Amino acid sequence: MTGDPFVAHRSLLFTAAYEMLGSAADAEDVVQETWLRWADLDAQARSEVRDPRAYLVRIVTRQALNRLRTLARRREEYVGEWLPEPLLTSPDVAEDVELAESVSFAMLTVLETLGHTERAVFVLREVFDTPYDEIATAVGKTPMAVRQIAHRAREHVAARRPRKQVSRAEQEAVVARFLSAVRGGDLQQLLDVLAPDVVVIADGGGFVPASRRPVEGARRVAPLLGKLATMDVTFEAIPMWLNGGPAVRLDLDGELTAVASLVITDGRISRLYAVANPQKLARLDQETRLSR
Template sequence: MTDDPFVAHRSLLFTVAYEMLGSAADAEDVVQEAWLRWADLGDAARADVRDPRAYLVRIVTRQALNRLRTLARRREEYVGEWLPEPLLTSPDVAEDVELAESVSFAMLTVLETLGPTERAVFVLREVFETPYDEIAETIGRSPAAVRQIAHRAHEHVAARRPRVQVSRAEREAVVARFLAAVRGGDLQGLLAVLAPDVVVVADGGGVVAAARRPIQGAARVAALLAGLVRLPVSLEVVPVWLNGGPAARIDVDGELDTVVSLAIEDGRITRVYAVRNPHKLARVDEEAELSR
């Protein structure tokens, strides 16, 4: 391992920033800003930092909080539904169940419903197990206030996150059935794998065509997906690992068009997250390094 603490903890810092922001591009910017601040300290000052990991996480959290407040205003003006920027991840990420859940589309969309401070506290406490006093120092609140914020955020997320843990093997099996049905335009196969109240959320960002509002119900969703194979284009549906789980990319005429992430409960798909905004697909060919 390198002697430079920043390099040693870079994947952790990116993961913290990404979970707070839901955007890989913004997370990279925050990490770069943190690097500049770390470099500006100078060798002597860096050597005096007692806990470089905690110090760097504190810098990244503060930078991410500032950016999150700016992004909140930008997302109010976003055209259609907003979804996180997908990350290509290795299958190994799924082995760390808590990490995989924390970067899943299902979790990140729930985190979007928290305020900036609540989101920061939840991520640091629940995902990275940061002590309350460290979080307090980071966000400028008392430890008692942080405990209250953490409790409130935990209750909020618990009421909205998927309640059923699904094994990796089951998820892969369900996704395989789903992809086979999409490729074959198999309406009955899709109806068998979709939950009755399944919801499709699509993000085109106003740049490409996408449903402006969620599409709900197995019949509507199955008809939509089964019809893809009838389009006058060359369609390829490829399994990939996104955000710690099995997912798919859809190539149209040899070019990346859409990535699809799925939420699964009780052996059926409850949510289909379809990211079509090309600005969010730039990193899908580059595997992200995540860590806790």
């Protein structure tokens, strides 16, 4: 076990940056920038850091806020729907309910609707239980202002986040039904496993064909999914865990083509977040360590 605080907290720093940015590549850049600033401190300066974790989180937050301004401009020019970069996670991540929820596609898309400072404050307070005075130092606000920001952000997220927890056993059962229906191209089975008001949000980034608007309703979604079994290619639909939740990987002719994060409500799939942008699929060959 290393005694270097940066190494000890690296997965936490990445998790915080990722939740603030929704991009693993940008989160890695922020963590690297944080390391460079930590490495620049000499032994005397490091010895004067009373709480290395808080110090490193503060640097990550400031770097993430700077990066968010750049990302905001980039996302304004994004082709079609924008979704977070998916992370391959172990099923164990789902056991930490708060962590799994905080990195879920459902939560990250809600966080996209917050202002930059609101998002950072929410992540630090609600996910990492960071004291208000530490958050204030990180975001350049007073503790009182941070409390007000946190309250507004909490109410905003609470009004939009999924409210029901689903057991791992139920998730796996629904995914199995879904995969059976997709593999067989069975329209009725698809209608049975999809919620009537299911929504599919697809992110192709302009690189591959994808609907540029959400597709709503089982009667529209089921036929689209049913067509996969009739394609003139070899296709596989494989269960996996993304961002702490159930998901499906789609391979065409042996090549990873897309992944879909699934939201399950009352025994049916109520939302699919499908990512086909090849630039966002690069990290799916190995699990990402997350912590809080």
